Amino acid sequence: MSKSFDVELINVQKKFGTNVVVDDFNLQIEQGECVSFLGPSGCGKTTTLNMIAGFLEPDRGDLLIKGKRMNGTPSNKRDLGMVFQTYSLFPHMTIFENVAYGLKLRKVSKAETKRRVDKVLDLVKLPHVAERYPKQLSGGQRQRIAIARALVTEPTLLLLDEPLSNLDAKLREELREEIKRLQRDIGVTTIFVTHDQEEALYMSNRIVVLDHGKVEQIGTPWDNNRPASEFVHTFIGKSNRLTGVVERVLDHTLELKTDTGISLRAVRRNDCFAAGDKVSIYMRPESIALHVEQRHSAATNVAKGTVKLTSFLGAYSECEIDIGQTVLTVRLQSVEQDGWLSPGMHVYTEWKPEDVFVFARKENGR
Amino acid sequence: MSRKFSPLGIIAFIVVLFVISPLLVVIPTSLTSVKYLSFPPIGFSLQWYSKIWDRPEFVDSFLFSLELAALTAVIATLVGTMSGLALHKYRFRGSGTVNGLLLSPLTVPALIIGIAVLLFFTRIGLAGTFTGLLLAHVLISVPYVVRLVLTGLSSFDYTLERAAYIMGAKPLRVFIDITLPILKPAVMSGMIFAFLTSFDNVTVSLFLVSPTTTTLPLAIFSHMQESLDPLVASISALVILLSLVFIIILERVYGLDRLFGSNSHSH
């Protein structure tokens, strides 16, 4: 209670008919933070954003901005800035008029308006387009203008609704760097909705992972190496999934055997497995190492395999290793790979117990 | 494959000529110097234009038609735009039915609407009044406006409204600053179309004008049944030129082809 947050969601719930789209959402966002809402479409991230924006009203729970309860307050009185996926620049207004619109509504003087518009256009590096119409700009430029338009009123909170999804890959990277820079420079509290985990990891201080209207995990980008649920694990990043059973439960480790007969050891986390439990086993591509020879005599956490495919992906390379009825994806730094792997080669895959994630397998399976 | 002189092109040319010829012949005919209709016209004079001014019924009915059409256009545009917004933006259960109902005056012949309105208005005391005539014209114009506004809205991006709303605009401001300007081509076309619908109408007006005031098309209609002289040609020529101005605006603002969807009047 003593600490004040820029945004607080307390037990927020939203239903469409009988369908609960957001359930029991709790979140506190500090001044200057950038928080991502991450999840597949239909997970409730956009609905939550729309409630914060005031386009939808929560059915239950409280929404606070700067400590003030906002339930029932219309959007136009919430002092927000928002950037939409479709840019949503007003087609009949010039860029200057678009950006100045919020100031005009606030009855800011002409000179002051000009000064502030020029300043934000400078910030987004488009000072020369003021007299043009949105149609005359490229997609990337339009989205920069949309960001400028959202920032010009110096809002309490900046809402970004999938702002990069309509852009091509190269622009997306460029623009996300720029948004990050702007966000950090200005220090505006920001909520960033995306379905792209890389974007979320890159942009934000904290990530809220959503599934079926439920918050699966709230954490820093680093936390995502310690996923709270199987869903988070599968959603965040590519993962190798094996199925197996728990063989033995020790104090700090679990001994597992995959259905294909490979023995593994995994570090125990907050789990309560018993021997015989059916489990899903996850390993990230980047936490698997490859060796030409078997380094340890230990028969656990090592599997012999054959290189099926290698692909160069810029900064890293991906290899597919067949370890007998299962194909593991392994990611290596390109400098590491350096051309020594080729299809058909025999290699040993190896991983650490702390990189193995184990989740109970539901009977119906996934 | 040069299509310049294809047989199909020639037939198309003849049919187009057939459709526009009645309007084309009016203007030369109005410049004739004889007292009867003939084509090609005989001689040249502007007498039939100066004679318009000796016939107050035409001048008066022209002004009356302008006034009626302008009022109809304004009211029909207001009423139709409001309905279009209600049907599209605030879509509700049964909005499809309401939409069908609003367009239904297009499916009943104008003649029958005229008869029905006359008999009913006689009963309630509106027959022969300006209000009665105006209401009937609004009725037959509103469906066009509704249809055009709905077409305009079908490509309208509502996040634009949200964008303005979140920037601090009140709902009415959003409508005036954002929605209306973007819908302008559709609304303006609706207004012009409503104007022309009223200005051209004979069949409904026929039953509703009062003995003392009449619309221009009706005055021409009555005059033609009594006598055929080049006076009608000069008046018609003026009306054609006036209509042409509106038609060109419509073409520029909206495009005539979009205005007439193929099934525009059925359903």
Added chain:
Amino acid sequence: MSESRRRKMRTAVLLLAPAVAVLLGVFVLPMLYILLMSFQNKQEHISLVNYATLVQDPYYLQVLWRTIKLSLLTVLACLVFGYPVAMYMAQASSKMRGIVTFLIIAPHLVSVVIRNFGWVILLGEKGLINNVLMQAGLIDKPLRLMYNELGVVIGLTDSFMVYMVLAIATSMYQIDVSLYKAAGILGAGKLRTFLNVVVPMTLPGMLAGSTLVFSLSMSSFVTLALMGGTSVKVLPVIAYEKIMTELNWQLGASISFLLLFSTVALVTLFTRLVETKRYKEVFSS
């Protein structure tokens, strides 16, 4: 949710109110009123006398038949002359297509009275056609080209051509060019391609255009009055006479409904005939 939905609903109702009021007061109630009136005798008692008159007096059946006949002729004329125009539009450059579309539609936005007046000039005794034929020595006294059924069909065809052309053109535009090519590969000659590919594919357009032109022709009044003269009696003309000159409103009302129902019945029948089972399989998605 329910609160915001209620607010939305209230806004919608307020926005629709004027239109619905006009619709009710100037359309729905008047239509119901004359429906009721058509079932009343002159003393305003419920009676079938009007419909009995219409059915029993052969005069009215003759008039009904003439109305249908002229409408069918108009449809036929619009089809025969409109089809080539639509075909031309489908294969013309977009510029030519635009010009033809404009020229077909634009005259339609000028009052029918004025268009009919133009025809009076063209078809009259000293009109263009008679002048040309006389000059050429093909005839020695002017032909009677209007104030008869011919004049009516010419006037109506001019008025409604636009609907037929646009309806057919719309279905023409939807024909995939590859269909022509496919037909060509299969060895179909130009005429065969036309009869086996183009005509069946444009059937929906022809049907839509025909029913529309038919309905509009059935209830045309102005053209009938101006180009048919006093001799060509059709349902709209006698409905007008009953109401405006004879002041027999009840009979006039029942003629209106005879017109309305015969139009709807014929359009439905015609649609049924064309929309065979096979047609439905092809065109209903």
